[in-house]
Amino acid sequence: MENRVLEDVIALSLKLGDPANDLAILAEGNASGRVDSDHFYVKASGYSMRTMTAEGLTLVKFAPILQALNGPDLSDAQVRDLLSECRAEGNQAPRPSVETFMHAYLLSLPGVQYIGHTHPTPLISLLGIAGCEEIATQRIFPDEIVCCGPATAFVSYTDPGLPLARAIQSSVERFVEVHAMIPKTMWLQNHGLIAIGKSVGDVESATFMGIKAARAWLGALSTGRELRPLSPENVARIHTRPDEHYRQELLWTMKQRS
Numbered sequence: 287m288e289n290r291v292l293e294d295v296i297a298l299s300l301k302l303g304d305p306a307n308d309l310a311i312l313a314e315g316n317a318s319g320r321v322d323s324d325h326f327y328v329k330a331s332g333y334s335m336r337t338m339t340a341e342g343l344t345l346v347k348f349a350p351i352l353q354a355l356n357g358p359d360l361s362d363a364q365v366r367d368l369l370s371e372c373r374a375e376g377n378q379a380p381r382p383s384v385e386t387f388m389h390a391y392l393l394s395l396p397g398v399q400y401i402g403h404t405h406p407t408p409l410i411s412l413l414g415i416a417g418c419e420e421i422a423t424q425r426i427f428p429d430e431i432v433c434c435g436p437a438t439a440f441v442s443y444t445d446p447g448l449p450l451a452r453a454i455q456s457s458v459e460r461f462v463e464v465h466a467m468i469p470k471t472m473w474l475q476n477h478g479l480i481a482i483g484k485s486v487g488d489v490e491s492a493t494f495m496g497i498k499a500a501r502a503w504l505g506a507l508s509t510g511r512e513l514r515p516l517s518p519e520n521v522a523r524i525h526t527r528p529d530e531h532y533r534q535e536l537l538w539t540m541k542q543r544s
């Protein structure tokens with residue numbers, strides 16, 4: 287299991303870091319995968335997804351990171367110490383990315399196995415437009431609903447690391463209240479995209495379809511004409527909304543885990 291997840295996260299990183307895809311350059315972005323209920327792999331700080339190997343991924347323990355997420359604020363030095371201590375394979379392993387906090391939270395959600403976080407140029411353009419939070423709630427073409435869900439969770443701009451992970455947690459909880467499901471994609475204002483899923487394939491299709499949607503929005507906005515996204519009825523016909531019982535169960539499971 288451990289090796290398969292490691293291989294999957296390497297493959298996902300290489301795909302997301304491929305320069306031809308324009309999703310991340312230098313050390314931008316990160317990917318992760320859950321090994322079991324106690325451990326996950328995440329990109330180490332300073333490594334590039336474009337050239338990812340096993341060396342650039344660190345096996346991390348969920349418990350200390352999730353505890354910090356729900357605990358008091360930490361100083362930069364305390365965060366650094368925690369990112370050193372959470373390594374499951376000791377001091378030889380490189381220190382994990384500062385975004386380990388958001389990966390731990392998202393990988394602890396029911397049914398989530400892999401995460402891809404990128405900075406795609408067209409999406410950064412869209413996320414720099416006033417009112418982009420409203421666009422996150424809309425859909426512009428049917429396959430966007432299939433791959434990215436009926437809406438995208440929106441996270442207002444905040445500092446990276448622990449504050450961002452906490453903002454993501456609030457956004458996901460609000461999303462579950464409204465949509466009775468965990469979001470497949472998240473837009474981080476003035477920052478980028480997060481795609482989550484059961485498989486590497488889910489993360490890739492949510493990422494690439496999400497970017498196609500961002501391009502479609504930019505094209506539509508550039509015309510200056512009135513916008514016409516899919517109606518809520520059309521979105522609902524493609525996306526089958528889970529029932530109230532499922533929503534309550536999901537919220538309960540999430541509270542138990544956090």
Ligand SMILES: [Zn+2]
Binds near residue numbers: 403404405477478
């Ligand atoms: Zn980022």
